[in-house]
Structure formats: C-alpha cells, structure tokens
Amino acid sequence: MSVAIEMDGGVPNLKARLRRAERLTKLKYIGLIIPLALFLLVTFLWPIGSLLYRAVANPEVIEALPRTTQALRGWDGETLPGDDVFDAFAGDLDGNRRSPVLAGAAKRLNMEEPGFRSVLINTARKLDRQPGQSAKDAILAVEPRWGDVSAWRLVARNGQLVTPFYILSALDLRITDDGAIVRAPDDQAIYVEILLRTLWMSVVVTALCMLLGYPLAYLLAQVSTGTGNLLMILVLLPFWTSVLVRVAAWIVLLQKEGPINKAMLALGLITEPLQLVFNRFGVYIAMVHILLPFVVLPLYAVMKSIKPAYVRAAISLGAPPFSAFWKIYFPLSLPGVGAGGLLVFILCMGYYITPALLGSPREQMASYFVAFYTNETINWGMAAALSAVLLSATMILYVIYARHFGPARANQITPR
Amino acid sequence: MQTPKTLVILALALSTTAFVAARANAEELTVISFGGAVQKAQEKAYYEPFSKETGIKIVAGEYNGEQAKIKAMVDTKNVTWDVVELESAELYRGCEEGLYEQLDFAKIGDTKNFVPKAVSECGIGTFVWSTVLAYDADKLTTRPASWQDFWDVRKFPGKRGLRKGAKFTLEIALLADGVKPADVYTVLGTKEGVERAFAKLDQIKPNLQWWEAGAQPPQMLAAGDLVMSSAYNGRIATAQKEGKNLKIVWSGSIYDADHWAIPTGTPKQALAYKFIAFASSPGPQKVYSSEIAYGPTNLKAVEALDPKRVADLPTAPKNLEGAVASNTQFWVEHGEELEQRFNAWAAK
Numbered sequence: 001m002s003v004a005i006e007m008d009g010g011v012p013n014l015k016a017r018l019r020r021a022e023r024l025t026k027l028k029y030i031g032l033i034i035p036l037a038l039f040l041l042v043t044f045l046w047p048i049g050s051l052l053y054r055a056v057a058n059p060e061v062i063e064a065l066p067r068t069t070q071a072l073r074g075w076d077g078e079t080l081p082g083d084d085v086f087d088a089f090a091g092d093l094d095g096n097r098r099s100p101v102l103a104g105a106a107k108r109l110n111m112e113e114p115g116f117r118s119v120l121i122n123t124a125r126k127l128d129r130q131p132g133q134s135a136k137d138a139i140l141a142v143e144p145r146w147g148d149v150s151a152w153r154l155v156a157r158n159g160q161l162v163t164p165f166y167i168l169s170a171l172d173l174r175i176t177d178d179g180a181i182v183r184a185p186d187d188q189a190i191y192v193e194i195l196l197r198t199l200w201m202s203v204v205v206t207a208l209c210m211l212l213g214y215p216l217a218y219l220l221a222q223v224s225t226g227t228g229n230l231l232m233i234l235v236l237l238p239f240w241t242s243v244l245v246r247v248a249a250w251i252v253l254l255q256k257e258g259p260i261n262k263a264m265l266a267l268g269l270i271t272e273p274l275q276l277v278f279n280r281f282g283v284y285i286a287m288v289h290i291l292l293p294f295v296v297l298p299l300y301a302v303m304k305s306i307k308p309a310y311v312r313a314a315i316s317l318g319a320p321p322f323s324a325f326w327k328i329y330f331p332l333s334l335p336g337v338g339a340g341g342l343l344v345f346i347l348c349m350g351y352y353i354t355p356a357l358l359g360s361p362r363e364q365m366a367s368y369f370v371a372f373y374t375n376e377t378i379n380w381g382m383a384a385a386l387s388a389v390l391l392s393a394t395m396i397l398y399v400i401y402a403r404h405f406g407p408a409r410a411n412q413i414t415p416r
Numbered sequence: 417m418q419t420p421k422t423l424v425i426l427a428l429a430l431s432t433t434a435f436v437a438a439r440a441n442a443e444e445l446t447v448i449s450f451g452g453a454v455q456k457a458q459e460k461a462y463y464e465p466f467s468k469e470t471g472i473k474i475v476a477g478e479y480n481g482e483q484a485k486i487k488a489m490v491d492t493k494n495v496t497w498d499v500v501e502l503e504s505a506e507l508y509r510g511c512e513e514g515l516y517e518q519l520d521f522a523k524i525g526d527t528k529n530f531v532p533k534a535v536s537e538c539g540i541g542t543f544v545w546s547t548v549l550a551y552d553a554d555k556l557t558t559r560p561a562s563w564q565d566f567w568d569v570r571k572f573p574g575k576r577g578l579r580k581g582a583k584f585t586l587e588i589a590l591l592a593d594g595v596k597p598a599d600v601y602t603v604l605g606t607k608e609g610v611e612r613a614f615a616k617l618d619q620i621k622p623n624l625q626w627w628e629a630g631a632q633p634p635q636m637l638a639a640g641d642l643v644m645s646s647a648y649n650g651r652i653a654t655a656q657k658e659g660k661n662l663k664i665v666w667s668g669s670i671y672d673a674d675h676w677a678i679p680t681g682t683p684k685q686a687l688a689y690k691f692i693a694f695a696s697s698p699g700p701q702k703v704y705s706s707e708i709a710y711g712p713t714n715l716k717a718v719e720a721l722d723p724k725r726v727a728d729l730p731t732a733p734k735n736l737e738g739a740v741a742s743n744t745q746f747w748v749e750h751g752e753e754l755e756q757r758f759n760a761w762a763a764k
Contacts, residue, residue, distance in 0.1 A: 099514070100512070103509075103512035103513040103514065106512070107509075110752065114750050114752070115750070117748070187757065187761065188757055189760065190756075190760035193763070256641065257639070257640075278625070360625075360626070361626065362763060372759070374484055375482040375483075376483075376484075377755065378487055
C-alpha cells in the first residue's frame, strides 16, 4: 500500500493520511467500546451460553458409571448385555457405593423412569459378591430389574454427554425405549400450552398497554411543558415503587372484601362480591399497570419529535382532522409504537412475580416453571430447557418484528 | 481535598476493624427454619436459651424448604447456613446427594431416647407435625368430620384450601375416595391409583384455592375466604390461642417429622452439633411443644409434657387414630413425576 502512495504523489498521499487518521479514530472507538463488550460477554453472553449448554448437558451417568457406559458402547441393544458389561457395572458400583455422584446418576435416571432411583441405589448398597459368583448373578440376585433389556437401554441412552431429553420434555415430547420421539400423554403434556398461554397473555397485555398508553402519550406530547412535566411525574411515580408493593396493593384493592367490591356493592351495581383477583382479570390489571410506563415513554419520545407543522400542513391542505392524524401523525409515531410494544411484549414473556402472586395455577406463565425447577426440584436441566424454549420463541418473534416493523422499515414511512 | 481523603481512610480503617472484630467474635451460628409460628417457638425454646447458656449468638433465618440454595452453597463450597430444618423427603434426597453431613449421634444423644422415625443418616427429627382438616367453627353450623365432607360441595358451599403440590393433596384425595389410611401409598403406587386421585380432585377443582405458606390457611379461614382447608396443625393451634375459633379434624390427618441437618462443609460443624444436641434434649423440646402444638421427638420430653397439652399434639394416641404416616420413600421416588403431573393438571 505504501508503495502505491509513493508512486502516485500528492493527492493519494492525502487520501492515505486521511485513511490512517480515520483508522485511528476507529481504533479509539473500539477502545472505548471494549469495556462494554467485555461486560456484555461476561454478564450476558457467557451465562446465556452456559444456560443453553445446561439444557442438553448429561454428565451424571457417565460420571457415576464410566466403565459401564464405555462397555455399553459396543452393545447391540437387543439382548441382555454380556458379562463384560456386568463386570464393569459391578466395578463402577464398588467404587462409589454411597457417593453423591451415584445419587446424581440415580436422580437423572429417575427422571426418565420413575422408581429407577431406588433400583440403582439399592443395587449399589446391597451388592455383595460371593467368591466364585459372577458379577451378573450377584447383580441379578440383588435387583432382578437388571435382567430386563429396557433397564440397560436406559443406561446406554444416557451414556452420551448430551441429551435431547430436557428440550424434548419442554416441548411435551418423549423419547421411547426404542428411540422414537412421541407426544407426551395428554395428562402430562403441559409446556406447549404454557408457552401458548405466555404468548397470548403477552399479546393481550401489550394490546391493552397500547390502547391506554397511546392516547396518554399523545396528550403528554400536546400539552404545555409545565402540565406535561406534571403528568409525566404521575406516569413515572409508580416506577419508583417496588413491583411487590404494587402487586400487594392490587390484592388489597381487588380482594373479595376489598374497597372496589365494597363500593360496587354499596352502589348496588352488584349483589355478590366479584372474584377480581387470583384469576386472569387481576393478573391483566396489575401487569398493565406495571408495564404502562414502558410503552408511554418511547411513544412520548417519538411523538415529541414529530413537528406539529406536518399535521398543520395537512389540515391547511384540506384534510379533515382525523385523516390528518391517521395519514400523517400516526405513521410518524409508528417507531414509538414498535419500540414500546416490543419492550412490553418481551418483558411480559418473562413475567413471573405478578402472575405468581395474583393468579391461580391457570395464569402461570413459562417463568413460573423455570423457577419451580430451579428452586424446588433442583432440576436445572429442565429449567434451562424451558428458558431456552422461551428464549427461542422470543427471538423468533423479534426477527418477525424486525422484518416487518423494524427500524429499517419504520424509517421508510415518511410523510408524502 | 484533605478532609474527604481522611474520612475515607478513617471509614476504611473502621470497617476493617469492625470486620476483624466480627471475625474474632466468630461465635455465631446460622440456623434456618420454616419461619412464622414455628420460628417464634424455636426462638423461645432453642435459640434464646442456647445463646444464654453458651454465649453463641444464633442468626435465625427462614425459608420454604427449597433445596436450590443449599445445593448452590455446597457445590461452590461457600456454606453460610450451619443448621437447617428439613422435611423428610428433602432430608433423604439431600443426604444421598451429599448435601448434608452424615451425623455422629454420639455428639447428639442416645438414639434410644428418640421416636424411631426421628433418627436417620443425616438428620435428627425435631418435631412431628400433621396436615389436618381445619375449619372456622364460628362460620359453620354443621361440622365437617372427614375428607368426604371436604368434597361435599352441596352441604358445605364455598372455596376449599389445599397445599399447592402433589404431596399430601393426592393422599387426601384418596382418603376422600374411601381408601383406608393404611392402603394410601399402595394405591398411589399404581397408575390406576394416581388416575383415581386426580379424578377425585377433578370433582372439586373449581372450588379449590391453593395455599403455599403455612400461615395462609388460618388467615384465609378467619377471613371467610375459605370454608375449610388443609393446614398444619400447629398453625391452627396458634390461631386458637389468639382467640380464633378454628377447629381441627384429626381423622385422616397426615403426619411427618421435620429434622435438623448440617449442610456439608460448614466451617462451624462443631457448633452446629452443639446446637442440635441442645435442641434435641428433653427440656427445650418440652418448651417447644408447649409453644406450638407439634409433637416432640425426644420421648423424655413427651413424658414431661402436661397431659392436656399432649392431647393437642399429632402424636397423641387419640389423634393418631385414622391418621396416615407420610411415606418418605414413596415421595423421594415419585415426587418429581407426580409434581409434574400435578402442575399439568392444575394449570389446565
């Protein structure tokens, strides 16, 4: 490159210098961004990556039964495994009869076949090989279940470091003994419905927020600065209160003996107290209340930047007020609608505390089950798989949004 | 500029001294229990007298039995909970998975002095509690006598409360369906038995309200939100003491023990043993059972209790008639499967 510059003399030299200067600025920019990038990597990408890995990780059985899983690699899966497998199994068990590692494997296998925990633990605890007795006979004497091919298939299936088990379960699918993927029985299928419910409730809350937030933001953008600031404080006020406090306040307001029911009874609007809380209605009210500022703020920011001259011009050119609003103002406010809607929708998808406190089991969304598996059954694979499914659903919706209403699209909508 | 710098240094120095002082004065023990009325009684019976006797300060915490935090502590070898109270199934599972230390009973007391169910590899039972049917006698003129009445929506209209989860709920459903207390777990161990329990629950599903914390049922009963509810017997007895006219139906109650256990790897193991030994001795256990109506596990404490009090405890022979002993082994094996099934059922 430097050769070319020297050959061409003055003007390209200037170009090169310019380029060099630009490169320097670019490096400075990168230097400035690096801390943020590192921060994102450490606090965001890495945890999400390890979460996604947890959804397929399957180390338990290999850790507890290394020799057995190794020996099972060469097994045909049709007939009872040979003596080598039984020997390896007995050796593995001898090594860790009472170790937590074995309990981990027992717990993992119990997930796929309830009751298998005690098969494995009992075998480990009671196995007592007499001199001259083969490992096979000794194991079968303690636990006849090992005489069944399906028990060995279960172990062999979990001799891999990754498993589709959690992801499949999170989609209400099961893997059968012979490796086919089938739908879970109706009475155990739950997560697809929960995912659809999560989506649906998010759509409803977003729509309600938009219906309430759009006129409010419009008003805020139109009034004088003084009034606007005052109204803005009212919008932001709930923001400064803890979510838990607001949820608790709704319980007090909406409960059977609460002020709302009492007022309606006193006014004769109803004869029996209405069930306003611990159902869908209560969850919607509280979620809309909590999320409303998230739609008002971006809308307000966009609306403030729309010059009043556009609408005035439309009206002066003979457009009726509504059509001036609809054809000029509304399209210009769409980026705000998009940003606010997306923000609220994504927040809704991960909502946990409000449905947990204000809803019945029929209002619980996907995050509730993530919390359930994380805290109560300590099945982190399942929690990770459900999170992964929720994350993918959100990403897919985001891509659809970006294609159709994204910033690139919104910028194309300019007043004609 | 000078003043702030000096201040910062001073603050730093002070906090370091405070830190060092806290370190030097390490005679502190973190004990985690189920909170509420249980913790209040524990404070009176165990924490305060123990601190007075030994000078060791008890830092009392509460939780709802979730094992995730303990697992995270043990896995990262950063154990800050020294003694925890546990339900049987969690103790059993946690013991196998290495979350709790295997106990050396020589440091606690003679195992012969305890009810047999109280002694296990990693835990020592601290009290026997029961899930009972409870109602507000001020609000009901006809009195329910069994889980069958709990299902009778016509005779007793209104919402009923059950603990959210499969454990105890399925047993109660089978009892209401006429299964004998002794056969509950045999029936529940079969596929048909599980179907039967859920079918029974379907009958009153619209009338059910789920509770999670033990303090909820007495509140909801007294507020009139529930016509009857399953509840922990001790919480009902405490509410009775506060003047609420709540009543207990003992027939068909399900009893279990809560245990003390030591999370693996706590640096204060010796202190933890000291505390557990103290809390398992007859004197403090007697105080505990006088404070809250849960049965002591130390047989000598039972002897020392006022006979009138004993009649309120789940361990009273009269109260054990028609009662079911919770089957830990069953729940360790089938817990996850049935809880998932329960979630699927409840969410529909």
